[in-house]
Amino acid sequence: MRKIYFVLFLISGIILTSCNNKEKDLQFEKEVFYEVYPALIDSVWVNAVLTYVPPAPPGIDPSEYKLNRRNESKKRFNKELAESKQKKFPVDLVFFDELAVRDNSKALHEHFKDAVISKDNVTDTLDFKLDRKKLDAYTAFHLKYVSRIPRGNDRKFYNECCYSVPGIVILSRIQFDDEKKYGVLTAGIECGGLCGYGYLIYIKKVNDKWVVDKIEDGWIS
Incomplete structure (x- = not known):
């Protein structure tokens, strides 16, 4: 009987420790997210408004032309x-x-070659509720929050009305x-059933501060 109690006690302790670690990890993620958010949303906006580049004129290398045009636009x-x-x-901006x-x-791991990533390194399932006050404290952007992806006339309104980036900005967990020296998250722009694109955003810790290291094209549909 004592062995059973000991085993139950041990299992309970492991579960409690695991839950506490997950809560600490979530709190850490929140702190990093809000710290890097201003630079993050700046980068997303600058890249999103210059997504489209017209075809290169005849005789000019398309890749070089696109790179130069995007650099000028940035x-x-x-x-x-x-x-x-x-x-x-x-x-x-419209913000999910x-x-x-x-x-x-x-x-x-491909971006940060020295990053140590174990096989069980996955984002937890704990609920990360966004603090709108902290997001709105960065007054360079006025966010129109939506809790669902709009369809029909609502979709047309958000795509064509008065927003600098047609579509809805959807960020991911970090x-x-x-x-915990490096991190990655995504930013997607959802503009319709077959209209969407996104970015991979790499962040890293420099002198005890989290900064955006690079933002690169992730997908397009």
Whole structure:
């Protein structure tokens, strides 16, 4: 009987420790998310507004042409964003109020070669509720929150009305390496049934601060 009680006690202790660790990990993720959010949403907006690049003129290498055009556009849109901040004129965005869960461990390891990632490194299933006050504290953007993907006339309104990026911005949870030096998350722009694109956003810790290391094209549909 004592052995049974001991085993039950041991199992309960393991479960409790596991739950406490998950809660700590979730709290850590929240702190990093809100810390990096201003730079994150800046990068998403600048990249999203320049997604489309017209075909290259005859005789010009398409890849080089696209790269040059996007670099020029980035400079222009970064300047526009800086001017909007200075004038305190926020940029309007439609924002999904839940975070998606994606397994980006492979992309994380490919980008950060020294990242230590175990096989069981997966994002937990604990509920990460966004704190709108913390998001809204960054006044460079005015977010129109939606809790579902709109269809029909609502979809047309969000795509064509008055938002600088047609579609809805959907961010994901952050996936970290085991040592919590690096992280990756995604930002998707959902603009219709067969209209959507997204980015992989890599973050890292530099001098005790989390920064955006790189944002790259992830998918398009």
